[in-house]
Amino acid sequence: MASPSPPPSPICARSMATPSPPPAVQPPSDVTPAPLLPDASASAADAFQKLSLHVTHASLGLETPVDGDDYGGGSCSKPPAPAPKKKTKSKSSKRDENSIWTRSTSRKRKNKKATPQQRAAAAQPWPGAAGAEECAPGQPVLLSRVFKSERILLLADRLTAASSKGYRMVRATHGVAAGAWYFEVKVIHLGSTGHARLGWATNMADIDMPVGCGAYSFGYRDIDGAKVHMSWRDSYGEEGYGEGDVLGFYISLPDGERYEPQVNLNNKGKPFLVQGQDAQAHVPGSKICYFKNGVCQGLAFEDILGGRYYPAASLYTMPNKPNCVVKFNFGPNFNFFPQDFGGLPIPQPMSEVPRQALR
DSSP: OOOOOOOOOOOHHHHHOOOOOOOOOOOOOOOOOOOOOOHHHHHHHHHHHHHHHHHHHHHOOOOOOOOOOOSSSSOOOOOOOOOOOOOOOOOOHHHHHOOOOOOOTTTEEEEEEOOOHHHHHHHHEEEEHHHHTSSSTTTTEEEEEEEEEEOOOOOOOOOOOOOSSEEEEEEEOBBBSEEEEEEEEEEEEETTTOEEEEEETTTSOTTOTTTTSTTEEEEEESSSSSSEEETTEEESSSSOOOOOEEEEEEETTTTTGGOOOOEEEOTOOEEOOOOOOOTTTTOTOOOOEEETTTTTEEEEEOOOSSSSSSEEEEEEEEESSSEEEEEEEOOSSSSOOSOTTTTSOOEEEEEGGGHHHHH
């Protein structure tokens, strides 16, 4: 007896299945389909949009756009900005163009560079009426209230000066340009941080700098007794000086008035040297010497620049420390007037300067 055949696999079943007949083709119809009716709600919205667009443009006085020209794809957007107006040049601007003073290529006045002497004079305050009264004939020689730095303090006698917070200068009210002269300074207080530079300075020296800083002053330093000029220290005395010492200052200017530069005032009232004048004229045979307690420390400077020289002092102290204090003595009664000047002319006390002006 024959065994029955197995059932066909699914794959074979699909391949053996009878294919479905193709769909029947519909014959063409001569009937025209009915047109689609417009949406009533959409038609009302379009009509309202066009109406609002027309009203908006009409209210603005603009031409009503046609369909499809609504400045923004069917929305009521702003109309384009009008073209900018062309600027016309005024007559005044034409005059400015023709003016040689407004052109970028017009010539400008070149500022002349100031000479070193003029720069030094510009840094020097002019005394005005107060300074003129200080050095008037007959007035005593004192420390100037005008020719001093703001950091310098003067006591009531105007012979004692004190300072702190850096080197600053004060000078006397009267100066000398010829002859031999002498004055003393006593060191009252230096402290642990105080220092002093004393000596002579002309009216061109900067009062906000120490004595001996520039070409117009000559200093005597407390540390190691060095002499200072043009900011250069040279060995001079055997040792320095300190509190309690009395220092003497001698100057000799033979015929010095012939070499004194003429100083005028500028439009701001400040002194300056006359143009074309030799400001570097040296006085032949001129000398400066320093003394300590009546003993000469030697010749310090010679053949110095011509000018009017004033007794001067510059003091230094660290901040938050007691002031450095010195006291001037312009004579005629000195503590240690030298007995021997080594053949140099015998000096007069600085207290005699006002009397010389009256003669």
